[in-house]
Amino acid sequence: MQLFYQPDIMKGSHFLTEEESKHCIKVLRHSVGDTLDVVDGSGAKFKVRITEAHAKKTLFDVISHQRKEELPYYIHIGIAPTKQIERTEWFLEKAIEIGVDEISFFFGRHSERKNINLERMQKKAVSAMKQSLKYQLPIIKLYQDLPSLISHVPEKQSKYIGYVDFDNPLQLKEAAQAKENSIVLIGPEGDFNEEELKLALSKGFKKVGLGQSRLRTETAGLVACHTLNLINS
Amino acid sequence: MQLFYQPDIMKGSHFLTEEESKHCIKVLRHSVGDTLDVVDGSGAKFKVRITEAHAKKTLFDVISHQRKEELPYYIHIGIAPTKQIERTEWFLEKAIEIGVDEISFFFGRHSERKNINLERMQKKAVSAMKQSLKYQLPIIKLYQDLPSLISHVPEKQSKYIGYVDFDNPLQLKEAAQAKENSIVLIGPEGDFNEEELKLALSKGFKKVGLGQSRLRTETAGLVACHTLNLINS
Incomplete structure (x- = not known):
């Protein structure tokens, strides 16, 4: 599994940063309609779908999300x-x-x-x-x-x-x-x-x-x- | 503490290899009469005294030795x-x-x-x-x-x-x-x-x-x- 990172996804930043976009589009060759896993680094993972496969700013829609279990330590x-x-x-x-x-x-x-x-x-x-x-x-x-x-x-x-x-x-x-x-x-x-x-x-x-x-x-x-x-x- | 390594010390190799000698004499500037700690890699440590401070083959006498405790695992x-x-x-x-x-x-x-x-x-x-x-x-x-x-x-x-x-x-x-x-x-x-x-x-x-x-x-x-x-x- 490949994870992407967008810390502000909860605040509505539904795109990948330049570095992440490049990796997603140029290296992994994803295109419109592909689904990705994006984490926000604060304990949530999002399933998203690419709406614009731009190598500098890939746009996506959020399909669903899940939060990581809170640990008791x-x-x-x-x-x-x-x-x-x-x-x-x-x-x-x-x-x-x-x-x-x-x-x-x-x-x-x-x-x-x-x-x-x-x-x-x-x-x-x-x-x-x-x-x-x-x-x-x-x-x-x-x-x-x-x-x-x-x-x-x-x-x-x-x-x-x-x-x-x-x-x-x-x-x-x-x-x-x-x-x-x-x-x-x-x-x-x-x-x-x-x-x-x-x-x-x-x-x-x-x-x-x-x-x-x-x-x-x-x-x-x-x-x-x-x-x-x-x-x- | 600085350890030196001579695997054959038990078999009578009372000298440091070229690499160890260089480090001992050139870098650490040890000289005749200095004591060193030498391990053989098989569980024994020797206290030795330098008798010839040669940068390619340092000679020593063994003063004492101790074996590491045998572990039960x-x-x-x-x-x-x-x-x-x-x-x-x-x-x-x-x-x-x-x-x-x-x-x-x-x-x-x-x-x-x-x-x-x-x-x-x-x-x-x-x-x-x-x-x-x-x-x-x-x-x-x-x-x-x-x-x-x-x-x-x-x-x-x-x-x-x-x-x-x-x-x-x-x-x-x-x-x-x-x-x-x-x-x-x-x-x-x-x-x-x-x-x-x-x-x-x-x-x-x-x-x-x-x-x-x-x-x-x-x-x-x-x-x-x-x-x-x-x-x-």
Whole structure:
């Protein structure tokens, strides 16, 4: 199945963007009368029929739509972008494939990378969503530092911080519960510094391990995401 | 911590290979008398002292050694190489980081890719092992097709085949047990064909799902690997 993306379909935008139109008409060679599946990234999928097969702005009529089932849990990963940005893009793609509701990037005190192209990440997210046949695009945000991310975490979210600490036997697998609205923070290559850890603990975050292995930042993010999915599956 | 690799250290090869020597002496600027950590990829780590700091063949004396704890489980992933080989390399790196004992590549009937550079994969495996501070290199093998892989699976291995089948509610998470010696088969982009599935079922493999999402080959491989690690952690 091939999905197309039009975020404003509910607001009456019954056309494909230039990029999507080109792919639809030039590459897949669709024509008037063909039906397509279009998602809006907010949890709805539409069956539409092409009324004008234009390679820059394909028009369509909506035939029917369905909403994705509301899930009883919410997975939020707060992660510091990696030095090699491909690793963060990889995390983003894989997390969306496996299932994630929100990704918050932040620059840690030990982060070597102090910038990220959020627009590029959004684009990557759209293709990952389409590829994995999902209707919902995760919320993707950027915070300049950990305190600013933490100040935006809702009180009712269960809060975890991935931290390698051999004195602390608590694993995310044991700490997290099914049907939780939860956030896991993953530090940069140089990990969180003491101040950041202290702040998180003072704001109700629990330190958790992510298994027995030393993991890179992007692997830790994915492992946290998959662990929460498994607990809820 | 920085690990070096010398597979034949037990057999008396008390030197670093050319590549490792160069990294040790030229990049890290080690000199005579410095101590290093060297692993043999078979579960042992050695503390050694440099006796000749040669950039092509660094010599050392072994001071002490320790063996890694034997784990009560064994994780074997049989996976078809992906069309874009980077995705398979990524799977290899991440599986080693998370923990895997054996990776068997095979070409499925629907595989678009019909070749793989095993030597390159071995090299990638060595760097992933060193990076994640492990002492053990997974066994990496190649089979020309699924029947040949299946004929080499030991009888006592618990056998699973990842297969998207909405009539079959069994998930790997439920099917697999802790302390098992297990294998999970992951098909190529075009999935297994009916004949391959039939063969696997006739040889005692159980069809399992890997969650609610449609996953790419390499993501499915990693999800299977992480699921088995979580069950055993």
